[in-house]
Amino acid sequence: xxxxxxxxxxxxxxxxxxxxxxxxxxxxxxxxxxxxxxxxxxxxxxxxxxxxxxxxxxxxxxxxxxxxxxxxxxxxxxxxxxxxxxxxxxxxxxxxxxxxxxxxxxxxxxxxxxxxxxxxxxxxxxxxx
Numbered sequence: 001x002x003x004x005x006x007x008x009x010x011x012x013x014x015x016x017x018x019x020x021x022x023x024x025x026x027x028x029x030x031x032x033x034x035x036x037x038x039x040x041x042x043x044x045x046x047x048x049x050x051x052x053x054x055x056x057x058x059x060x061x062x063x064x065x066x067x068x069x070x071x072x073x074x075x076x077x078x079x080x081x082x083x084x085x086x087x088x089x090x091x092x093x094x095x096x097x098x099x100x101x102x103x104x105x106x107x108x109x110x111x112x113x114x115x116x117x118x119x120x121x122x123x124x125x126x127x128x129x
Contacts, residue, residue, distance in 0.1 A: 001095035002047070002055060009037045009088045017095050022048040025085070026060075039064065039086020047077070047092075055092070057083070 003017045004025075016033050025033045028042035035044075045059045055077040059065035066084040067075045083090040 003093045003095040004033065004083075005091040005093060006035075007082075007089040007091055009035065011035070018047070022046045035085075035088050037086050037088045040088060041086075044085050045083075057092075 001017060001019050002023075003015050006012055006014045006016065018032065023033065024031045024043060024046050025035065026042050026044040027034060027036055027040045031043065041060060041063045043060050044063045045057055045065050047055055047057050050056045053076060056074065057065070057067065057072075057077055058074045059072065064085065065072055067077070068082050069084075077092050079092070079094050081092045083092060
């Protein structure tokens with residue numbers, strides 16, 4: 001997962017998280033992240049996960065895109081890169097990793113450990129009699 005921190009524009013301060021790829025950014029209805037700002041095209045750029053390469057950003061033809069101040073048509077992104085499109089600035093981040101699927105297992109282990117401890121205490125109290 002990745003997240004884009006919107007640094008300027010009407011949505012400044014917001015974080016947007018992507019869970020599926022490719023991610024399309026622009027002002028159009030088909031965009032995953034819609035940005036209504038000057039200089040942003042209907043379909044401005046796309047971020048895709050390329051195995052063995054990483055997260056790759058590709059601007060649509062004739063759309064201006066800068067990564068860390070350098071105009072690019074395509075680039076591999078690194079954590080913390082600054083993206084500029086039109087009047088909007090975004091910062092690219094790898095999203096925090098969650099272990100949601102393991103949460104139920106963790107609770108079962110804690111319940112089992114609590115049951116073992118309680119049974120040992122009960123056994124220690126019962127044995128001296």
